[in-house]
Amino acid sequence: MSRQNSGKKETKLRASSGTRISKPTIFLLGFLLILVGIFGVLYNPSNSINATAPWKVSDAGILSFPEREKPVFTSQEIEDVYAPESSDTLRLLSFESKGEKIKALLRVPADSSSSPGLILLPGAGVSKEAEQGLAAELSNMGYATLTLDQRNLGGINTEKDLELFKAGLEPVEYTMVYDVLKASDVLAAQSEINPKKLAIIGESNGGRFAILVCALNPSLKGVIGISTSGYGTEEIDSSLVDDTEAYRFYRSIDPDTYLSTLPPAKFVLIHSFNDPVISHDLALRIYSLAKEPKAMYNVTEGTHGYTASMHPYLEKELAIILS
Structure with a gap:
């Protein structure tokens, strides 16, 4: 050439x-x-998000997702080594959520044909298996539970998530919220569950996720937070904030942001006066921000998380929420 x-x-x-x-x-x-x-x-990050992981945050900091597809899941009955004395049916469920297989344990009371259903979220670092003591207790009250392992076992990294948010990528905490929304769809699809009687319970950090999910899923009749609180962004004057994107992100993961959108779902808080991890003052603050209908109960143990003394309050409020 x-x-x-x-x-x-x-x-x-x-x-x-x-x-x-x-x-x-x-x-x-x-x-x-x-x-x-x-x-x-x-x-382009925004195109990737729109194609595979859609989400949106309003100027007020409210997270939202588009309509979810009908859930697809697998189910396998397993031996109940966690409460062997019970006659419950225990199944290992698996479902897809934003590119990951989420594992959950479904506990159904014996001889149940239409049980009220509860999403049960453990605290950070606690597995679905370790939460089966409370799940069995709830089963004795007549409630089926779906307890899931959240990504990172419920642990979060807000600094890393903020970097993702500013880059137009989906923060991991958003995917964790979506996982629970998908779990609520999976629970509602079970033949033994009454889809019109669903609620959510969360301990510690699981309680924070529970509040967000209850606000984003109108089919849930209420949320019970055990040993939990918000982050306090409600008290920040937005006009004095230099980094508005950081402020919008932190608002989007703060349960306080969603309290006004919870009703008519009921907000219930159970907390210890002597909680060594999340102070009782923080619990009082989030309760004061919540709208009616709401209720708060206090115990005295110097521990963080569910205790036996919380049982009567849990039983009372579940009967009201899922009546």
Whole structure:
């Protein structure tokens, strides 16, 4: 080709530096620019989010997702080694949520054909298996439970999530909220469950997720938070905030933000005066922000999380919420 073209006048372009650029080089540069443009369109973070992980946060900091598809799950009956004395049916369920398989334990009271259902969220670092003591207690009250392992066992990294948020990517905590929303759909789809009688219970950090999910899923009749609280962003004057995106993100993961949207679902808080992890003052603050209908009960043990003394309050409020 070079010999055939050697007698023709080669077209030249002069760059700003005075260097001559050949036509093949120009074509190559143009081709590379086109590839870069196509790559930018295909892999733009916002496009990726819209395609695989849609979510939105309002100016007020309210997180939302588009309508969810009908849940697809697998179910396998397993031996109940966690409460072997019970006659409950225990199943291991698996369902897909934003590219990950979520595992959950479904506990159904014996001889139940239409049980009220509860999503049960353990505190950070607590597995679905370790929560079966409370699940069995709830079963004795007549309630089926779906207890799931959240991503990272409920642990969160807000600094990393903020980086993702600012980059237009989905924070892990948002996917964790979505996992629980999907779990509520899976619970409602079980043949032994009454889909019109559903509520959610969460301990500690699980309680925070429970409040968000109850606000985002109108089919849930109430939320019971055990040893939990909000983060206090409600007390920040937004007009004095320099980093508005950071403020919007932190608002979106704070249970306080969602309290006004909970009704008519009922908000119930059970807390210890002597909780060593989340102070009783923080519990009082979130309760004061909550709207009616609401109720709060206090115990005295110096522990964090569910205790036997909370049983009568739990039983009383579940009967009211799921009557």
